[in-house]
Amino acid sequence: MKKLHHLLPLAAALFLAGCATALPPLPSSVPTPPQFREQQRQNENWTIAQPAEAQSRGTWWKAFKDPVLDDLAERAGANNTSIQEAAARLAQARSLVRGAQADRAPQIGLGADASRGAGANTANGATPATMLRAGVNLSYEVDLFGRLAGVRDAATLDAQSREALLQSTRLLVQAEVAQTYLALRAADTERTLVQDTATAYGDTLRLTQRRFEAGDVAELDVIRIQTELAATEAEVFALSRSRAQLENALAVLVGEPASGFALASNTGARALPVIPAGVPGTVLARRPDVAAAQASLLAAQARVGVAQAAWFPSVSLTGAAGYASPDIGDLFKWSARAWGIGALMSVPLFDGGRREAGVQGAEAQLDAAAASYRGQVLNAFREVEDQLSALRLLQDQSLAQGRAVSAAQRASAISETRYRNGLVSQLELLDARRNELLNRRQAQRVEAAQQQATVLLIRALGGGWDKA
Numbered sequence: 001m002k003k004l005h006h007l008l009p010l011a012a013a014l015f016l017a018g019c020a021t022a023l024p025p026l027p028s029s030v031p032t033p034p035q036f037r038e039q040q041r042q043n044e045n046w047t048i049a050q051p052a053e054a055q056s057r058g059t060w061w062k063a064f065k066d067p068v069l070d071d072l073a074e075r076a077g078a079n080n081t082s083i084q085e086a087a088a089r090l091a092q093a094r095s096l097v098r099g100a101q102a103d104r105a106p107q108i109g110l111g112a113d114a115s116r117g118a119g120a121n122t123a124n125g126a127t128p129a130t131m132l133r134a135g136v137n138l139s140y141e142v143d144l145f146g147r148l149a150g151v152r153d154a155a156t157l158d159a160q161s162r163e164a165l166l167q168s169t170r171l172l173v174q175a176e177v178a179q180t181y182l183a184l185r186a187a188d189t190e191r192t193l194v195q196d197t198a199t200a201y202g203d204t205l206r207l208t209q210r211r212f213e214a215g216d217v218a219e220l221d222v223i224r225i226q227t228e229l230a231a232t233e234a235e236v237f238a239l240s241r242s243r244a245q246l247e248n249a250l251a252v253l254v255g256e257p258a259s260g261f262a263l264a265s266n267t268g269a270r271a272l273p274v275i276p277a278g279v280p281g282t283v284l285a286r287r288p289d290v291a292a293a294q295a296s297l298l299a300a301q302a303r304v305g306v307a308q309a310a311w312f313p314s315v316s317l318t319g320a321a322g323y324a325s326p327d328i329g330d331l332f333k334w335s336a337r338a339w340g341i342g343a344l345m346s347v348p349l350f351d352g353g354r355r356e357a358g359v360q361g362a363e364a365q366l367d368a369a370a371a372s373y374r375g376q377v378l379n380a381f382r383e384v385e386d387q388l389s390a391l392r393l394l395q396d397q398s399l400a401q402g403r404a405v406s407a408a409q410r411a412s413a414i415s416e417t418r419y420r421n422g423l424v425s426q427l428e429l430l431d432a433r434r435n436e437l438l439n440r441r442q443a444q445r446v447e448a449a450q451q452q453a454t455v456l457l458i459r460a461l462g463g464g465w466d467k468a
Contacts (some may be wrong), residue, residue, distance in 0.1 A: 003207065006020070013075040030106065032328035045330035047361070058463070059073070060458050060463055061177075061178050062075045063271065064178070064182075064270050064273065064451075065270065066271075068181070068263065069181050069182075072177050072181055072250065072253075073177050073178070075255070076174065076177045076253050077254025078255075079256065080254065080255050082169050082172075083166070083169055083170055083173055084361070085169075086166040086169040088164055090159065090165075091167075092162075093159040093161075093162040094159050096155045096158065096159070097152070097155045097156050097158075098287075100148070100151045100152040100154075100155040100156075101152055104149070104152065105137060106139070107138070108136065108138050109136070109137045110138070111135075115364075116439055123358060136143070137318075139318045147306055147310070150302050150303070150309060151303045152305035153299075153302045154299045154300075154302040154306065155299075157295045157299035158296070158299050159295075159296040161291075161295035161296045162292075164292035164295060165289075165292045166303060167288035167290035167291075167463075168287075168289045170290060171288060171462070171463045172459070173460070174256045175455055175456070175459040177250065177253050177254070178231055178455045179452055179455050179456075180246055180249050180253060181250060182448065183448065184243055184246040184250065184433050185240055185267075185270065186444065186447075187242050187243040188265045188267050189266075189444055190239055190441055190444050190445070191243065192265075192267045193234045193322045193437070193440055193441060194232060194236050197232055197433065197437045198233050200433065201228050201433070202229060204225055205222070205226060206422070207224045208221050208222050209222055209454065216422075217426070221426045223420075224430060225426065225430070228430055228433075234435075238253045240387075243386075247261065247262065270327070271410075272450060273458075275441060275454070275458070275461075287376075287380050287460075287461070287462040288462065288463075289376055289380075290373075290377055290380055291374040293372050293375075294373055295370075296373070297366070297369040297373045300365045300366040301366055303355065303362045303365065304363055304366055305357040305361070307355070307362040308359055310348070311348065311355055313346060313348075318341065380460065383456070384461065386456075386458045387453050387454075387456045387457035387460055388457065390456075391450065391453050391454065391457065392445060392454040395450070396439045397446050398443070398446045398447065401439065401446050402443060404439045404442075404443075405436075408432075408435050408436040408438075408440070411432045411436070412433055412435070412436040414432075415428055415432035416429060416432075430465055
């Protein structure tokens with residue numbers, strides 16, 4: 001019975017430890033729609049998404065089948081400064097995990113000291129004496145209440161969040177490279193289109209000048225075509241300026257000086273990836289920003305437990321073994337050996353509300369992390385819906401714009417023939433050409449918008465649409 005009485009304090013400590021390490025429940029989860037609204041309009045078959053943040057996101061940009069884009073994406077992955085910064089922050093977070101793990105292990109160190117003094121504690125009383133010591137020190141904090149484990153768990157979750165943020169940064173950079181490159185190629189195509197129109201205006205100007213010299217037309221006709229030609233040439237320069245800025249932006253994304261970076265003009269057609277209906281629901285869960293927010297939420301939950309553990313005692317074990325002697329020649333003799341062990345328990349009694357404030361602060365951080373997580377999930381659904389609707393409507397717009405281009409080209413060709421035969425005025429020809437150029441440029445911009453929306457949808461899906 002007496003032995004049982006001695007075990008009661010330990011049983012009470014273990015009971016309190018269980019209370020201290022119980023984590024608070026996570027806030028309510030985000031209500032998730034069973035399927036995207038845009039996909040309901042296109043396909044009734046749907047697969048419920050499962051957590052998949054660990055899946056490989058692959059080289060999704062290769063779906064555009066452009067070797068220059070492939071090369072730029074690879075160079076950005078190796079040299080982009082934002083990716084390098086995120087990788088460094090991940091390494092820093094992992095070092096904090098190792099530090100938290102080290103706090104749970106025994107701490108062993110070597111120590112030596114020499115002192116000289118006089119007093120009641122010295123061997124010769126008031127006569128000054130020297131004391132030399134050398135030995136090994138051992139300390140270990142008994143984590144009865146889970147404080148050190150909670151710190152380690154929170155650091156581990158922070159590292160997971162940083163790893164997801166690295167993936168998010170890499171995906172962001174890849175998407176920016178693709179968007180900027182496709183915008184540059186769109187500028188190439190539009191500039192070529194406007195330049196071709198300017199060339200056609202030049203041919204018309206030469207014809208009009210010959211007719212003016214022959215007295216068939218008035219000088220006003222020459223001035224009109226000169227105005228159109230100059231305005232169109234100004235558009236070419238404006239597009240060249242935009243292209244130069246896009247080229248410089250690409251240089252920064254791939255981590256190279258803009259002064260030495262250049263891309264040759266290319267107006268070739270690029271493949272537009274088609275994302276199958278129904279697949280997005282299976283891959284949305286692997287968005288890295290959502291995974292990072294989830295890890296941050298769990299880390300905040302672990303820190304609430306750490307703050308709660310501050311209310312309970314801390315127990316530390318210490319030990320030391322070595323030698324002590326007033327003479328250095330006798331320091332390591334067996335007779336000079338010395339050792340000691342000890343235990344220290346610290347029980348907080350009153351701190352003016354510091355621990356309560358710590359718990360309240362940790363709970364507030366948990367609420368903030370929960371709100372951030374909910375916001376990331378809701379934003380993920382919004383971004384996917386935005387791009388799905390954009391692609392659907394852009395496809396309809398492209399078909400309608402294609403019909404407009406065909407009609408405008410036909411009208412321009414007829415006006416050209418009639419003008420050369422003297423059947424219509426120059427105003428009708430210029431109006432037909434302006435209308436054709438306007439519709440062709442609009443068609444090219446719709447195509448560019450489709451490419452941009454496709455990249456944004458891939459990014460919104462977490463970097464691809466493969467199920468496996």
